[in-house]
Amino acid sequence: MKQELLITVNGDEHHLLVDTRRTLLDVLRDDLGLTGTKNGCGAGECGACTVLLDGEPVNSCLTLAHEAAGRDVLTIEGLSSGGVLHPVQQAFVSQGAIQCGFCTPGMVMTTKALLDRNPDPTREEILAGLRGNLCRCTGYVKIVEAVEVAQCLLAEEELV
Amino acid sequence: MSTCIIGKGLPRVDAVPKVTGAAQYTVDLKMPGLLVGKILRSPHAHARIKSIDTSAAEQLKGVLAVITAKDVPDGLFSFYQWLADKNILCGETVRYIGDEVAAVAAVDDDTAEEAVSLIKVDYELLPAVFDVHAALEPGAPLVHDDKESNSTWSVERLFGDPDKALAECDFVVEGTYVTHAQAHTCLETSNCIAKWDEKDRLTIWTNAQAPHTQRQEVARILGIPRRNVRVINSYMGGGFGSKLVMDVKLPIASVLSRLTGRPVRIVNTRSEEFTTGKTRYPYTMSLKTGAMKDGRIVVRDLTVIGDAGAYHDKGPATINFSSMMFGTLYDVPNIRFQAQMVYTNKEMGTAFRGFGNPQLTFATESQLDELAHKMGIDPLDLRLRNSNCSMGTTSCGAEICGCAMTECMEAASEAIEWSQKKARPSDGTLRGVGLANMVHTGGGGRFYGYNSAEAFIKLSDEGTVTLITSALDMGQGSHTTMAQIAAEELGVSLSDINVLSHDTELTPYDLGSWGSRATFMDGNAVQAAARDARAALAEAAAEMLEADPADIVIEESKVWVKGSSEKHDLFEIVDHAVNAHGIPISGTGQFVDKLPEGYTIPTAFAKNIPCFSFGTQAVEVEVDPETGQVRVLRVVAAHETGTTINQTMSEGQIEGSIAQGIGFALMERLVRQEGKVQNDRFLDYKIPNIGDMPEIETILVESVGTKGPFGAKGIGEPGLVPTAPAIANAVFDAIGVRFHELPITRDMVLEALKETR
Numbered sequence: 001m002k003q004e005l006l007i008t009v010n011g012d013e014h015h016l017l018v019d020t021r022r023t024l025l026d027v028l029r030d031d032l033g034l035t036g037t038k039n040g041c042g043a044g045e046c047g048a049c050t051v052l053l054d055g056e057p058v059n060s061c062l063t064l065a066h067e068a069a070g071r072d073v074l075t076i077e078g079l080s081s082g083g084v085l086h087p088v089q090q091a092f093v094s095q096g097a098i099q100c101g102f103c104t105p106g107m108v109m110t111t112k113a114l115l116d117r118n119p120d121p122t123r124e125e126i127l128a129g130l131r132g133n134l135c136r137c138t139g140y141v142k143i144v145e146a147v148e149v150a151q152c153l154l155a156e157e158e159l160v
Numbered sequence: 161m162s163t164c165i166i167g168k169g170l171p172r173v174d175a176v177p178k179v180t181g182a183a184q185y186t187v188d189l190k191m192p193g194l195l196v197g198k199i200l201r202s203p204h205a206h207a208r209i210k211s212i213d214t215s216a217a218e219q220l221k222g223v224l225a226v227i228t229a230k231d232v233p234d235g236l237f238s239f240y241q242w243l244a245d246k247n248i249l250c251g252e253t254v255r256y257i258g259d260e261v262a263a264v265a266a267v268d269d270d271t272a273e274e275a276v277s278l279i280k281v282d283y284e285l286l287p288a289v290f291d292v293h294a295a296l297e298p299g300a301p302l303v304h305d306d307k308e309s310n311s312t313w314s315v316e317r318l319f320g321d322p323d324k325a326l327a328e329c330d331f332v333v334e335g336t337y338v339t340h341a342q343a344h345t346c347l348e349t350s351n352c353i354a355k356w357d358e359k360d361r362l363t364i365w366t367n368a369q370a371p372h373t374q375r376q377e378v379a380r381i382l383g384i385p386r387r388n389v390r391v392i393n394s395y396m397g398g399g400f401g402s403k404l405v406m407d408v409k410l411p412i413a414s415v416l417s418r419l420t421g422r423p424v425r426i427v428n429t430r431s432e433e434f435t436t437g438k439t440r441y442p443y444t445m446s447l448k449t450g451a452m453k454d455g456r457i458v459v460r461d462l463t464v465i466g467d468a469g470a471y472h473d474k475g476p477a478t479i480n481f482s483s484m485m486f487g488t489l490y491d492v493p494n495i496r497f498q499a500q501m502v503y504t505n506k507e508m509g510t511a512f513r514g515f516g517n518p519q520l521t522f523a524t525e526s527q528l529d530e531l532a533h534k535m536g537i538d539p540l541d542l543r544l545r546n547s548n549c550s551m552g553t554t555s556c557g558a559e560i561c562g563c564a565m566t567e568c569m570e571a572a573s574e575a576i577e578w579s580q581k582k583a584r585p586s587d588g589t590l591r592g593v594g595l596a597n598m599v600h601t602g603g604g605g606r607f608y609g610y611n612s613a614e615a616f617i618k619l620s621d622e623g624t625v626t627l628i629t630s631a632l633d634m635g636q637g638s639h640t641t642m643a644q645i646a647a648e649e650l651g652v653s654l655s656d657i658n659v660l661s662h663d664t665e666l667t668p669y670d671l672g673s674w675g676s677r678a679t680f681m682d683g684n685a686v687q688a689a690a691r692d693a694r695a696a697l698a699e700a701a702a703e704m705l706e707a708d709p710a711d712i713v714i715e716e717s718k719v720w721v722k723g724s725s726e727k728h729d730l731f732e733i734v735d736h737a738v739n740a741h742g743i744p745i746s747g748t749g750q751f752v753d754k755l756p757e758g759y760t761i762p763t764a765f766a767k768n769i770p771c772f773s774f775g776t777q778a779v780e781v782e783v784d785p786e787t788g789q790v791r792v793l794r795v796v797a798a799h800e801t802g803t804t805i806n807q808t809m810s811e812g813q814i815e816g817s818i819a820q821g822i823g824f825a826l827m828e829r830l831v832r833q834e835g836k837v838q839n840d841r842f843l844d845y846k847i848p849n850i851g852d853m854p855e856i857e858t859i860l861v862e863s864v865g866t867k868g869p870f871g872a873k874g875i876g877e878p879g880l881v882p883t884a885p886a887i888a889n890a891v892f893d894a895i896g897v898r899f900h901e902l903p904i905t906r907d908m909v910l911e912a913l914k915e916t917r
Contacts, residue, residue, distance in 0.1 A: 035184065045843050093171050100634060134849060140853045
């Protein structure tokens with residue numbers, strides 16, 4: 001059954017008619033064309049579909065689209081502004097934390113949420129925070145480094 | 161030579177689109193009229209199809225086509241067509257749980273799923289066989305009843321006189337080693353879109369590691385001219401060997417598209433990826449190693465039984481490759497390799513990073529430690545005494561070009577503090593160190609009877625260099641590597657290069673990205689193309705600057721005449737050449753890996769490999785006596801790169817390989833009951849997550865003597881080859897128990913600890 005859905009994605013308001021059974025992931029990808037958010041398993045086990053809902057990371061494949069009604073959704077497409085990469089994105093690029101790139105959007109969004117919540121995480125907190133995001137390419141070494149570099153970049157931004 | 165771009169850890173050229181979500185993968189593509197295709201798969205491991213009733217599915221609103229075996233060409237397919245054994249859709253017999261039976265095309269996912277559920281198939285169950293040993297018993301059920309037995313492919317290689325050597329050597333160790341099915345688990349599952357145009361040409365968008373050979377495979381199975389098939393790649397979400405051979409979803413989508421006149425997409429669910437996406441071949445290996453008192457290994461004798469699953473796919477090629485690596489790791493004068501692939505009623509295997517070598521190296525490098533233990537020699541010392549530095553032709557005919565095996569061993573053992581840790585008194589913790597060596601191809605192979613590559617470069621007046629190469633980037637970074645090689649050779653900056661590799665209409669014929677091949681093969685072609693383009697540019701510049709082409713200097717996007725202080729912008733020269741003088745500037749490059757004299761496919765053996773790459777990994781582990789968990793604390797990986805093209809990316813290849821190697825060693829195994837996969841999701845089939853990873857130190861060992869671009873070798877696979885035996889050897893050091901089976905699970909460790917107490 002379709003119902004009206006008012007949703008804000010990356011600052012843009014959308015007024016949609018959406019079946020109540022559909023997931024946020026499907027609506028983002030199929031209705032709004034935001035294919036940066038990836039479907040790796042469809043079961044909340046790989047983290048590739050992570051987006052921020054009112055700033056909190058969620059698996060968009062496990063979130064019904066209507067659960068996001070009236071709330072703010074941030075996807076990977078909304079992270080950089082005016083062609084300038086967000087510090088987390090800059091760090092993933094500079095540290096070589098990207099290979100095939102399919103897990104990258106979810107990894108980056110989870111990292112952003114982690115550093116928003118805890119700007120100065122320990123190594124253990126980083127590992128705990130990213131455990132739900134699987135990567136089959138990198139062995140995670142450079143992802144950990146990227147999170148630590150992002151941490152420094154964000155701290156520098158705070159100082160300016 | 162001094163280089164500006166080669167060797168630097170420059171960010172990959174596709175990093176920004178990937179980190180902003182702009183990169184479009186095949187699953188992200190949209191097109192008008194796109195239909196959803198879905199496959200009905202067999203729920204039985206072995207059964208005869210008595211009848212199929214598709215009427216209810218056909219009547220469902222929104223269904224545009226339903227197909228069964230009668231609607232598709234009835235020819236069989238395999239990677240080697242002369243071993244063809246796989247239908248597009250099964251007509252009479254299904255041979256594993258997941259075998260393709262029927263397919264639908266519908267307007268959306270829900271309708272397609274419902275339509276599949278409405279197809280009624282009446283099966284007559286047949287006896288099935290799941291274990292290779294049972295499959296080889298006389299009277300075992302035949303997976304293919306037109307064949308005489310389940311043994312499908314055998315190889316025998318003999319060098320020297322192993323029987324005599326075994327009788328005469330001072331020490332012999334023997335054992336049987338077992339590995340199981342590992343899944344690739346690319347984050348982007350296998351998927352495609354097929355579409356016919358008004359000229360009767362078929363375009364397939366898919367994530368393929370070898371689009372040119374897959375194009376041939378699609379044409380072959382559909383019985384249409386190759387020229388009518390075009391394969392287009394997008395960004396790829398991982399490959400690791402799984403996207404090398406055509407999957408039958410390509411011809412299935414093609415037939416559905418033909419019938420509906422609309423593009424049809426088929427995407428594997430994660431469960432389909434686990435249960436039908438093909439695996440690493442499980443091996444059972446009976447191995448003997450014999451050595452003299454001085455430590456010299458004089459004989460190796462190996463029998464392998466490989467589990468093919470229900471169809472051949474890459475099995476014969478994998479086992480052949482294993483034999484080549486077996487004969488090459490150490491220069492052992494007496495070698496026997498006997499192997500057979502055996503059909504079982506399970507998901508088939510295919511290529512997987514390392515291509516039969518990680519299984520093999522688990523056996524050989526575990527047994528080398530057992531030999532050292534028996535002889536009372538330090539395992540490192542035993543390896544150093546046998547280091548393969550022949551720099552010539554080994555006993556089995558392998559031509560070693562540039563070997564840094566000893567350097568790798570020294571670097572890895574020093575970094576792990578081998579002698580201190582070996583001598584460490586026990587403090588109650590169950591810690592241990594272990595190491596293992598490896599050899600692998602660093603440049604693909606001549607298995608097709610040839611090995612060649614081609615590349616094109618054009619310099620545009622607006623200021624870009626377009627590089628057309630067939631080096632497919634599945635995430636390993638070949639676009640960046642190719643761009644670095646072109647930029648270095650041309651004298652431009654990396655950001656000037658635009659790499660295209662995605663379309664068989666555009667790119668030259670190529671065997672694809674596999675076998676650590678792209679850097680060596682396509683890299684050489686790219687370097688040649690860049691050299692050609694540079695010569696064209698020098699020629700044009702000489703005419704404009706009224707100088708001799710030999711005096712033209714091109715560096716860092718500037719052009720000048722030797723001795724002159726007036727430097728010109730490179731692209732201004734190009735602009736001027738093109739627009740004022742009408743001189744187009746481009747380059748073509750080929751690299752043909754010359755076959756050794758007397759080469760024939762059946763006899764070539766290790767002469768198939770144009771370039772070998774050696775390496776050593778040393779690991780430290782800790783075993784938890786309460787839970788049985790083996791925790792890898794630290795890995796030092798010293799691998800040959802020849803010349804490092806991109807430090808960050810080479811490290812990344814090794815780190816990622818080690819993660820897959822840790823999975824292979826300790827975690828990953830598809831568990832089946834009566835042929836049904838029990839762990840078809842990430843929750844149950846655990847791959848390493850960020851918290852499972854040890855500290856990794858990567859040491860890139862440069863070596864001379866290879867014919868790769870700037871002296872480089874491939875580094876895509878080597879990092880996975882020695883990880884598992886290094887871990888098994890460290891576990892032995894920690895708890896004194898030798899495991900002959902992977903993965904080494906917690907219950908195996910707990911059971912073993914119970915027995916030793």
